[in-house]
Amino acid sequence: MSQDRLNAIASHQEILHFPKGGKPSLAPNDWQVWSGSQDEGGLPDLEHGAHKALVPFTWWLEHHHEVDIQALAKNGQIGVWFAADDDILKHADVIEVGKQAWPLVAAHFPIFRDGRSFSTAALLRDRFAWQGEIRAIGDVLIDQLLQGARVGFDSFALRPDQNLDVALKQFDLYSVTTQNSWRDKRTFIAETV
Template sequence: MPEQPRTLIADRRIQDDEWVLCEEDAARPENGRVIVPLVEWQEAPGDDVAPLLASDTELTPELAEQLLDAPLIAIDFPKFTDGRGYSIARQLRERHGYRGQIRAVGDVLIDQLYYMSRCGFDAFLLREDQVVEDALNALDTFSLSYQPGTDTPEPLFRRRMRESA
């Protein structure tokens, strides 16, 4: 049975989720928008079907090209300690130019959101025990970042050098 719609943080706002996450071997709802495992999406892509990428997905140039047409891409975090999804999101944004929604699903914790957003995620389905209002505040944990990210491609030292010139 598919998961019930949950509250979603997207574009730094709490939103109702119009997508239903249907993990492997889950029954799909008759109508509505669904997120399905990558193989299932590849068999029947469409505007109302989005792929769920496992954390061990190899993002080949061919796969990245296919994903450019996806209405959104969900990346699974099977454990909060599994950081491979960060790399997938960053590659999708920076190397392959994906501009749609990239959503973190699975074992997603509040203290990860700021770093996920810097890697290209713009939507988050939190773990059930996380407080959504606290999650929104966590997105603004830091006002400056030293390292470049998908949100600020220039490192802090270069920005400061440019501003002082």
């Protein structure tokens, strides 16, 4: 196994993609999620194998001024992922600039019961008006899909042991929405007398 793969966060070879206004479907997972833990501190090899990398936001903060990093981002090869404890409001200026460069952002779930990344997605959609793709990565389970889709995630890199066919069916469980969400307004049921 290559060193790049050892420094990546594991997920399925396919993602569950659920764009706003669209239907959920499976799509190839073209992005490697790099943990940022390579000894040299450099990016994983983007010329061989996976040509796109999600880098930690903390790594981006240190390296985003480098011309080659900016070029890779504008070329659609580098996006960022936010750790559950990243204070994105503290770095609003960097995120505003990043909206022009990042083709994809992700929020990491270090463990399924840590819900802080739901807040990250909601802040990106509501406060930063992020229009691009937001992916859930890390310890992402089928149980998190409905809530994730409500707060702003539109793609999910599920943990490798999760059944993708079962995951797709989660979005058909309910026909009525009782609260407004990023996707749509709540359902009003006409009273019949």
